[in-house]
Amino acid sequence: MLLKIKRNERIAAMTRIMCSHPCQIFNLNQFSELFNSGKSTICEDIAIIRDTLLALRLGDLESVAGAGGGVRFVPRVDKRNTEEYISELCKSLSDPDRILPGGYIYMNDILHNPQQIYKIGEILASRFMDVRPDFVITVETKGTPVAIMTAFSLGCPVVVAGRNGNVTEGPLVSINYVTASSRRIQTMSLSKRAVKEGSRALIIDDFMKGGGTARGMAQLLKEFNVDIVGTGVVIATREPQVKLVSSYTSLIMLEQVDESERKIELSPADWIKSI
Amino acid sequence: MLLKIKRNERIAAMTRIMCSHPCQIFNLNQFSELFNSGKSTICEDIAIIRDTLLALRLGDLESVAGAGGGVRFVPRVDKRNTEEYISELCKSLSDPDRILPGGYIYMNDILHNPQQIYKIGEILASRFMDVRPDFVITVETKGTPVAIMTAFSLGCPVVVAGRNGNVTEGPLVSINYVTASSRRIQTMSLSKRAVKEGSRALIIDDFMKGGGTARGMAQLLKEFNVDIVGTGVVIATREPQVKLVSSYTSLIMLEQVDESERKIELSPADWIKSI
Incomplete structure (x- = not known):
C-alpha cells in the first residue's frame, strides 16, 4: 500500500498495468488497495481512461460483472x-x-x-x-x-x-x-x-x-x-x-x-x- | 489533430502508446501534434508518467537526446x-x-x-x-x-x-x-x-x-x-x-x-x- 497518490498518477499506473495484460480482469479492489483510494474514485479514473482510449481509438476498457468481475483492457484497432x-x-x-x-x-x-x-x-x-x-x-x-x-x-x-x-x-x-x-x-x-x-x-x-x-x-x-x-x-x-x-x-x-x-x-x- | 484534451487524458493515451511499444523512441512533436498541446506541457506529462512508473516499479521513461531523440518506455522489472x-x-x-x-x-x-x-x-x-x-x-x-x-x-x-x-x-x-x-x-x-x-x-x-x-x-x-x-x-x-x-x-x-x-x-x- 502506498501513500495516497494523485489521479494523474493513478491513471498512468492503471493504464500501464491493464494495457500490458490485455483481456485480463482486474478487480477494482486490487486498484483500491494499491492506491489507497476509494472504489468510487477508481471508477472515475477508469471512466477517464476508457473515454480516452475510445476517443483516440486505442482500445477499450470493458466492465465484467459478477463474482470474478472487474475491468479489462480490450485491444480494438482503429x-x-x-x-x-x-x-x-x-x-x-x-x-x-x-x-x-x-x-x-x-x-x-x-x-x-x-x-x-x-x-x-x-x-x-x-x-x-x-x-x-x-x-x-x-x-x-x-x-x-x-x-x-x-x-x-x-x-x-x-x-x-x-x-x-x-x-x-x-x-x-x-x-x-x-x-x-x-x-x-x-x-x-x-x-x-x-x-x-x-x-x-x-x-x-x-x-x-x-x-x-x-x-x-x-x-x-x-x-x-x-x-x-x-x-x-x-x-x-x-x-x-x-x-x-x-x-x-x-x-x-x-x-x-x-x-x-x-x-x-x-x-x-x-x-x-x-x- | 484533436481538440485540446485534459492532462489526465493525455497521460492515459501516452502511457498506452508508449507501453505497447517498449524501447521505441517517440518524438515529443508527435505527441504535441496529436494532443494539440505545447511541448512544455507534454514534458510535464512525461515527467508525471516517469515518476509514477518508477515509484511503482512498473518501468521507466528514458529521454533520448539528439536528432532522432525523444522519449521511450523501458521495461524494468521490480x-x-x-x-x-x-x-x-x-x-x-x-x-x-x-x-x-x-x-x-x-x-x-x-x-x-x-x-x-x-x-x-x-x-x-x-x-x-x-x-x-x-x-x-x-x-x-x-x-x-x-x-x-x-x-x-x-x-x-x-x-x-x-x-x-x-x-x-x-x-x-x-x-x-x-x-x-x-x-x-x-x-x-x-x-x-x-x-x-x-x-x-x-x-x-x-x-x-x-x-x-x-x-x-x-x-x-x-x-x-x-x-x-x-x-x-x-x-x-x-x-x-x-x-x-x-x-x-x-x-x-x-x-x-x-x-x-x-x-x-x-x-x-x-x-x-x-x-
Whole structure:
C-alpha cells in the first residue's frame, strides 16, 4: 500500500498495468488497495481512461460483472489506421528482392519482428475478439510468433501442433493430412494435455495457399471435440480461390508472384478495404 | 489533430502508446501534434508518467537526446516482484505430473502462455537492457516464444536459426555442432539476409543442459562477424556445472528430476535470490 497518490498518477499506473495484460480482469479492489483510494474514485479514473482510449481509438476498457468481475483492457484497432498499416505492409512485401527461387517470398523479417507481429496480432485479435476463443492453435514453426501475439491480445493461451513427435510433450494425438498444393501426406500432432475437451479454438497461421494445413488443424481438433470459432492468416493466395476450409480471414491477398518478371502483387483483403 | 484534451487524458493515451511499444523512441512533436498541446506541457506529462512508473516499479521513461531523440518506455522489472514470480514458477513447474518418460519436464503450457512469457521476456530484457543488443537469436522451435517476447521488451528484432534448411529463407549459412549431453552431431542454419555483419546479438533459449546449442549459435554467429553480448535461458540444469558456454544467465536452476521418486526440484537462480 502506498501513500495516497494523485489521479494523474493513478491513471498512468492503471493504464500501464491493464494495457500490458490485455483481456485480463482486474478487480477494482486490487486498484483500491494499491492506491489507497476509494472504489468510487477508481471508477472515475477508469471512466477517464476508457473515454480516452475510445476517443483516440486505442482500445477499450470493458466492465465484467459478477463474482470474478472487474475491468479489462480490450485491444480494438482503429479501422483507418489498420488499412494504412496493411497497405504499407503490402508495399514492403512487394519488394522484388523478396522473391526466392520457386516463387516463395522472404518475409521472416516481418514475421520475426515483435513490433510488427504485435500490431498484426492486435488486428487479428480485434477481428476475433467477439467469438471468444479459449485458445489459439497454430502449427510449427513460422506461424508461432503471430499466434503468440494474437493470443496475447486475446488474453488466452496458444497451443502449437507439431510436425514431428516431441519427447517433451507427453502423449500425443496424431493425424495424417494432405497438403492442398503439393498433395503430399504430412503428419501433425498435438499434446493430449495441451487441449481441453469441449473448448473453443481459433486457428492462426502465417500463410494459406490451398488451406490443407488449416484443414489438418481442424481435423486434429475434431479428435479433441473442440469447436473452431475462426481461422485467421496473415497472407492468403488469390489462387486457388476455393480453399480446403470453408471460411477464413486473411489480412493480405497475394495476387501473384512472377519469378521471371520479378514482380510480387499483393493487396489488403477486401474486408479491410471496405472498413 | 484533436481538440485540446485534459492532462489526465493525455497521460492515459501516452502511457498506452508508449507501453505497447517498449524501447521505441517517440518524438515529443508527435505527441504535441496529436494532443494539440505545447511541448512544455507534454514534458510535464512525461515527467508525471516517469515518476509514477518508477515509484511503482512498473518501468521507466528514458529521454533520448539528439536528432532522432525523444522519449521511450523501458521495461524494468521490480526485483521483489521478480523473486516472487520466479518462486511461483518453480512451484508450478515442480508438480510431479509434469514428469515425462526420460526425465523430461512438460512446460509447454508455460512456454506457450503469452502472459507468462511476456513476464519472462520482461525479466530477461531488464537483465540485458544495458548491453544494448541489436537483435535476439534463438533456435527453433521451443525457445521462439520467449525470444519473441524478450525482443518485444528490448524493442529489437528476432532471428530464428533453423534445424533444417527452409525454402523460404533464401541463402543460408549452416554449421554442424555437437550437443553436449548426447554427443550427437546436429545442423543449425541461419538466413544470410537475416543478420547484419558487425551487429550485437543476445542469445535466448528456453532450456540449457550442457550448453551445446548455445555454443552452436555462437559458432554460427561467428560466421557473420557478430558480437555476442549475452546468453539468457529460462531454465538451466545444475549438472553439468561446467557448460560449453562460459557465461549465461538463467532464471531457474533445475536441481534434479527423479523419475522413479516422481520428484522435481527447482529453485530461482542465485542472482534472483540475492536481489
